[in-house]
Structures are given as C-alpha cells and as structure tokens.
Amino acid sequence: MSIEKIAVLGLGKVGSLTARMLTEAGFRVTGVDTRRLRRTPPFDVVAADLTDAAALPALLRPYDAVISCLPYALNTAIATAAHQEGLHYFDLTEDVPTTQAIRELAKTSKGVMAPQCGLAPGFVGIVGAHLASQFESVRTLRMRVGALPQHPTGHLGYAFNWSPEGVVNEYLNDCEVIEEGQHKWVSPMEWIETLYVGGVKLEAFTTSGGLGTMCETFEGRIENLDYKSMRYPGHVDMMNFFFHELLMRERRDLAGEILTHAKPPVDDDVVYVHVSAEGWSDDRLNRKEYVQAYYPIAVAGERWTAIAWTTSASACAVIEMVNEGKLPARGFIKQEEIPFEAFLDTPTGRLYRDHGA
Missing domain, CATH: 3.40.50.720 (NAD(P)-binding Rossmann-like Domain)
Structure with a gap:
C-alpha cells in the first residue's frame, strides 16, 4: 500500500x-x-x-x-x-x-x-546493527546518545528539549541489556562510565527504552549489549538524589513539571551519538565506532534544534x-x-x- x-x-x-x-x-x-x-x-x-x-x-x-x-x-x-x-x-x-x-x-x-522511529530508539539501533554486521562474532555493542545544551549551566547541566514524560520514564523504568550472553533487566541510572566526544567529557548511565527490540533480536548473537544516555559530569548524581532521596519517583508528573520549570528548552543544543562494536573478523579482535555531534540546522528556511x-x-x-x-x-x-x-x-x-x- x-x-x-x-x-x-x-x-x-x-x-x-x-x-x-x-x-x-x-x-x-x-x-x-x-x-x-x-x-x-x-x-x-x-x-x-x-x-x-x-x-x-x-x-x-x-x-x-x-x-x-x-x-x-x-x-x-x-x-x-x-x-x-x-x-x-x-x-x-x-x-x-x-x-x-x-x-x-x-x-x-x-x-x-x-x-520507535526516532533517535533512540530508532537511528541509534540502525547504526548499531550496521556496525555489528561487520563482524563474524560480536563481543560488545554499546550505544550512547545525549541530547544536551551546548552551553550548560548549573549542577544538572541539562535542558528539557524532549518530552518530560519520556525523560522521566527513561530515568525510572528498568533497562534491558545482554550481559555475558544473558538477557536481563537492570536498574536505570547505573553502570556509570566516562567517555569523550570531540574532546568533551561526558558521563553515561543506563536508561530505559533506547534499545527498542534489539535484545530480542541479538540474544544468542552478541555477548554484551546495552544503551546509555550521555550527560555532562555530575548529572546522574543529582538525578538520583532528586528521584530517590527526595522520593520524586513516586510523583512522576510532578517531577516532570519541576524539572521542565527549572530547565526549560534551549535553542542551542547538541546531540551526541557514540556507538561502538567490538568483535572478531578474520581471527582478529577489532573495534568499530560511529561517533558524531549534531547541531541545529536550517530546514525549509527555518532553524531547528538538533534533537x-x-x-x-x-x-x-x-x-x-x-x-x-x-x-x-x-x-x-x-x-x-x-x-x-x-x-x-x-x-x-x-x-x-x-x-x-
């Protein structure tokens, strides 16, 4: 049709x-x-x-x-x-x-x-599968995405350019992963790591939903598979305090209202994408990466944010x-x-x- x-x-x-x-x-x-x-x-x-x-x-x-x-x-x-x-x-x-x-x-x-046709899930999964297809056997597939202000302020270093309901969902719902060949669920805002995109220091942590259906698709084919959101350093500690110590996880609608009131959208944003795959081909262990920073552009004569x-x-x-x-x-x-x-x-x-x- x-x-x-x-x-x-x-x-x-x-x-x-x-x-x-x-x-x-x-x-x-x-x-x-x-x-x-x-x-x-x-x-x-x-x-x-x-x-x-x-x-x-x-x-x-x-x-x-x-x-x-x-x-x-x-x-x-x-x-x-x-x-x-x-x-x-x-x-x-x-x-x-x-x-x-x-x-x-x-x-x-x-x-x-x-x-799930957006950025994550969506584009990031297309990239991840493409990288994985270049190996005979895949050890690790890591997907990281961050939609951030270019000029962060305050301890959160964030701006809510995306749906507050969606962001709160990602921060509080359990996350699918494959770890050492086992398909499992893990807590959000954990497995914290440091990485860099274009010299910019970022932290990444587990969030829900970014993998879409990939765990089902790649179970038995990939040893380790996970998705994390990228933020500026210190963000995840503040959000854990907000949701868990202040118990805002029990009041999701109010949490979204408070956060968007404190950190409204900005026009000068950036979307970081960091996807990496490691695996074997021709009896050698190799790593392939897709790392990009996307900024606002003009479409149909008007400027639009990166996200x-x-x-x-x-x-x-x-x-x-x-x-x-x-x-x-x-x-x-x-x-x-x-x-x-x-x-x-x-x-x-x-x-x-x-x-x-």
Whole structure:
C-alpha cells in the first residue's frame, strides 16, 4: 500500500518539523493538534481532541498513514485506530509496554506498524546493527546518545528539549541489556562510565527504552549489549538524589513539571551519538565506532534544534523507505533491520550524513 496522504499527530517542534519534511518529500500532509497554531504552516491543519479514543478511527480514516508525535501514553489508542482502519502506523515512542502492545496489533495489520522511529530508539539501533554486521562474532555493542545544551549551566547541566514524560520514564523504568550472553533487566541510572566526544567529557548511565527490540533480536548473537544516555559530569548524581532521596519517583508528573520549570528548552543544543562494536573478523579482535555531534540546522528556511531534526529525519526516512518498497509493506518493523546505507540515501536520512561533526 503506497502512501500519499499522511496525518501527523501533534504539532510541537518535532511534529511540526516532521510534517514539513514529509511535505518537502512530496506527501500530502495534514497536521492534527488540539491547539491553534500561531503561524500558518505549509500543510493542512485540523483541530481534534487526540485523547478521545472513540473518535480516532473516523479522524484517521481519510489517510494512508499516520505518525504520532505525541506523548507515549496516547500511542496505543492511536495505533489501535490505525490498525482498525488498515493504515500504516509510525511513532517515536521509547516506552516498552506501548511497543509491546503495538507488536500484538502488527500480527494482524494490513499495513506497517513501526514504532520507535526516532533517535533512540530508532537511528541509534540502525547504526548499531550496521556496525555489528561487520563482524563474524560480536563481543560488545554499546550505544550512547545525549541530547544536551551546548552551553550548560548549573549542577544538572541539562535542558528539557524532549518530552518530560519520556525523560522521566527513561530515568525510572528498568533497562534491558545482554550481559555475558544473558538477557536481563537492570536498574536505570547505573553502570556509570566516562567517555569523550570531540574532546568533551561526558558521563553515561543506563536508561530505559533506547534499545527498542534489539535484545530480542541479538540474544544468542552478541555477548554484551546495552544503551546509555550521555550527560555532562555530575548529572546522574543529582538525578538520583532528586528521584530517590527526595522520593520524586513516586510523583512522576510532578517531577516532570519541576524539572521542565527549572530547565526549560534551549535553542542551542547538541546531540551526541557514540556507538561502538567490538568483535572478531578474520581471527582478529577489532573495534568499530560511529561517533558524531549534531547541531541545529536550517530546514525549509527555518532553524531547528538538533534533537528536533535528528528525531524527525529518522522517522521521515523510515516512512520514505516504506513508501519506496525498501522495507516491508505490512507487519512490525524493527529498527535494527533497516539497512543503514539505504536509510542514509533517503532525502531526509541524508541529513545525518551531511551534518555530522
């Protein structure tokens, strides 16, 4: 089923840019949001209550595909409506239970069910699988991503350029890993390490959801596999104090409100990606790395933050590949099964190749 008309649900920064990128790519885009936009975008916009699950099937019926750029808690209902109407479905979620629910829907779907199409999970998994494929046997696959302010202030050294619900989820939910061949769950904000990207000192620690479905895919094939978020040094100690000593883990909504009030979004951000694989080929132990820093760029004549364009470009590239027949036309799509070079050859995926530093 080809994609001509696509609905983009949620017109925040990522949703608005996703709609623009898809419009530039030739799709007929309709943005859907609950609020009135301050400016008229270069695509159609309709207002709707996206929390009304009963109304979603009729809302989505005119389209061939839908991408949700909304908080993860709304995505199961949206995916269910898309499944009912036989549409292709895409989202940016990092939430594990939401993805599991969508996988069940994919068993009987008429179109593609492709959650986790953002940066992490999403692009980082595509990179990781690409590096792993270059070895006959893989000892270790480590994936690290950090979306940070370029000019940090205060002890946290952070700014909430991403959904506060998503960040709190990542910091508090258990994390999947493969350790010494065993698929297991570990606590978040642990396994702390130091690393550098372009001379910038960072710390990395376990967070939830960044691996997507990779532990399932690589169990029995990789000895050690994990995902961590990167932050400026000292951040994880402050967040452990906040969530555990002050017991803010028991009040997640309030925690997100406090953190975003203290550290609002910034325009000058940077996305660090550090993916490494170690393994054997030709009877030798080798290491391969993909290390990049991504900064704000101009898209469609407007400047966009690094986290916005890296997330949107990843999702749009997957949609383009489905439409071009380079990915399956129905069922569940795992990000790690998407060919890296073909991804970079799409009009939006090419941004990753052209703008890395």
